[in-house]
Amino acid sequence: MEYRSNSENLFRRYSKILKKQNIEEENQNDFGSEIIEYNQRHTPPIINKPMDPPQNSRVIVHIGGMQHMLSASDREGEAYIRAVAEKADHMVEVIRQDHPGMPMTNVLTLALVNAVDQLNHSEKNRMDRDTKYDELIEELASVKEEYLKQREINWELKKEVLRINELIRFRENDPDITVQDESRLPLEDLLIRQSEPEDPDERS
Numbered sequence: 001m002e003y004r005s006n007s008e009n010l011f012r013r014y015s016k017i018l019k020k021q022n023i024e025e026e027n028q029n030d031f032g033s034e035i036i037e038y039n040q041r042h043t044p045p046i047i048n049k050p051m052d053p054p055q056n057s058r059v060i061v062h063i064g065g066m067q068h069m070l071s072a073s074d075r076e077g078e079a080y081i082r083a084v085a086e087k088a089d090h091m092v093e094v095i096r097q098d099h100p101g102m103p104m105t106n107v108l109t110l111a112l113v114n115a116v117d118q119l120n121h122s123e124k125n126r127m128d129r130d131t132k133y134d135e136l137i138e139e140l141a142s143v144k145e146e147y148l149k150q151r152e153i154n155w156e157l158k159k160e161v162l163r164i165n166e167l168i169r170f171r172e173n174d175p176d177i178t179v180q181d182e183s184r185l186p187l188e189d190l191l192i193r194q195s196e197p198e199d200p201d202e203r204s
Helices: 006-033 075-098 104-173 186-195
Strands: 057-063 066-072
Touching: 057 075, 066 075, 075 104
Parallel strands: none
Antiparallel strands: 057 066
C-alpha cells in the first residue's frame, strides 16, 4: 500500500497562489508607472445660479365703484398703476354724472371710447410736434448755411477795405499813382472817385 501525504499537495497549491499574487502585483506596479499626471490649465467659468424672477406685487384699485386687483413689478410700477386707475375712475365718474341712470356697461364703453379719443389726439399732437421739429431742423440748417456765406462775404469785404485803405494811403503819399479801372471793385471805385479832386471843366 502506497502512502501519499496531503502536505505536498498543499505546498504546491500555496506556491502557485503566491506566484499568482506576485505576478498580479508586478502587473499593477507596471500599470501604475505608466500613469501620466494631468494638470488642468483652463479653469471653466463659474456659472452663477440664475436669480429668481422678481415677484410682482398686487395692487388693489377701485374703478367705477368696483374693486380690481392688478399686478405691479416694482414700487414705481405700483404708483403708476394707482395713478392710471385713479384717472380711469375719474373718467367713469364724469360720464356717470353726465348720464345718470346709464348702465355701467355703457358707461365703461363710453369711457373707453373717450380714452382712445384722447390717445389719438395725443398721438396727433406728437406727430405734429415731430413734423414741426423736422421743419425747424431744416430751417436751422438753411440759416446756418446762409450765415456761413455771409461770414465769408464779410471776411472778403474786410480784406477789401484793408486793401483800399492801403491804396488810399499810397495815393495820399504819391498822387501820381494810377490804378487800372479793370481791377477796381465797385466799393474801391467809389472811394477812389471820392478821393480824387473834382475837375473844374466837369462843373461847367
